[in-house]
Amino acid sequence: MGVNIAFGRFILLASFVALSVCTAMQCKKDDYIYYDLEGLEGKKIEIGLTPASSSYKVGELITIEGKITPQDIGLSDFQKLEEPTLASFYFYDQNNIPNIDYEAFKLVSSETRFNDDRTTYSIKITYEIKNKGLYKVMNDPSFSSHNLYSVVYVTVLSGQRKPRGYRGYLPLVFTNNNKTFMEIEVIE
Numbered sequence: 559m560g561v562n563i564a565f566g567r568f569i570l571l572a573s574f575v576a577l578s579v580c581t582a583m584q585c586k587k588d589d590y591i592y593y594d595l596e597g598l599e600g601k602k603i604e605i606g607l608t609p610a611s612s613s614y615k616v617g618e619l620i621t622i623e624g625k626i627t628p629q630d631i632g633l634s635d636f637q638k639l640e641e642p643t644l645a646s647f648y649f650y651d652q653n654n655i656p657n658i659d660y661e662a663f664k665l666v667s668s669e670t671r672f673n674d675d676r677t678t679y680s681i682k683i684t685y686e687i688k689n690k691g692l693y694k695v696m697n698d699p700s701f702s703s704h705n706l707y708s709v710v711y712v713t714v715l716s717g718q719r720k721p722r723g724y725r726g727y728l729p730l731v732f733t734n735n736n737k738t739f740m741e742i743e744v745i746e
Contacts, residue, residue, distance in 0.1 A: 595714060595726030597632045603710055605681060606733045607695065613743045618687050619666060620742075622647055622695070624730070626679040631712055631728065636676045640723075643711040644670055645697045647683060652692035652741065656699065662689040662744070681710075690746050696739040697730070707739040708732075 605624030614620060626642065628635050646665075648658045666684040673680065696707035708730035715723040732740045 591721055592713065592723050592725045593721045595631075595712065595724040598726045598728055601630060601632065602729045602731045603630055604733050605708075605730050607740050607742075610734050612741070613745060614687055616687055616690055616744060616746050619684055620687065621682060621684045623680075623682040625681070626710070626728075627677070631714075633714065636672065636679070638715045638717060638723075639679075640713040640715060641672075642670075642679055643713075644681060645709075647685075647695055647697045647708070649685075649693040649695055650699075652694050659689065659691065659693065662687070662691060662693060664688055687744050690744045693742050693744065694739050695742060701727075705738070707737075709738075 603624060603626050605622055608621045608623065628639075631639070633639065649663050651657050651659045651662075663685040666686050667682070668684075669680065669682045671680060672678070694707075698709045699707050701707070701709060706729045709727045710730055711725065711727045713723055713725045729738050731738055734740060
C-alpha cells in the first residue's frame with residue numbers, strides 16, 4: 559500500500575515536471591524583447607530643486623520636483639506607458655567623487671505617480687539636510703561619458719506580442735542650472 563502511494567506521488571510529480579518543461583519550451587525569448595524607443599534625441603525632462611539656492615543650512619528641507627507629459631516623450635497620451643523608472647537621487651561628495659555621502663541627507667518623502675487621468679507623471683522627492691559640505695546631486699552617473707548624470711527610464715508597450723514594447727531614457731535637467739546634476743553647498 560505504501561509503495562502505491564509513493565509511486566502515485568512520483569507519477570504526479572513527473573507529470574507536473576513534464577508539463578512545466580513543455581510549457582517553458584513553447585515560450586520564446588523574443589516574446590519579451592523590447593526595442594529602443596526612437597525619437598527621444600534632444601528631448602529632456604525638466605526638474606527643479608527647491609528652494610532655489612546654491613547654499614543651504616543643516617536641517618533644511620530640499621525638494622526635487624518635476625512633471626512628465628506625453629509630449630515630453632513624443633506620445634499623444636500615456637495609455638501604453640508603463641510606470642517610469644526613476645533611480646534615487648544621491649548626494650556625492652564633491653571633494654571625493656564618486657563617493658556618496660549617505661549620512662548627509664535623509665529621505666523625508668518620495669511621491670512619483672500618474673495623476674488620476676494619466677495626463678502627467680509627477681515627481682516630488684524631499685530630503686532633509688544632515689551634514690555640511692559640498693555636494694553634487696544626481697541619480698545615475700552611469701551615463702557620465704555622455705554628460706548625463708540624472709535620467710528617467712521609460713517603457714511604452716506596443717500592445718502586441720512581438721515586440722512587447724519600446725524602452726529608452728530621458729535626461730533629467732535641473733531648471734536651476736540647466737544641467738543634469740546640481741552642485742550645492744551646505745553650511746551650518
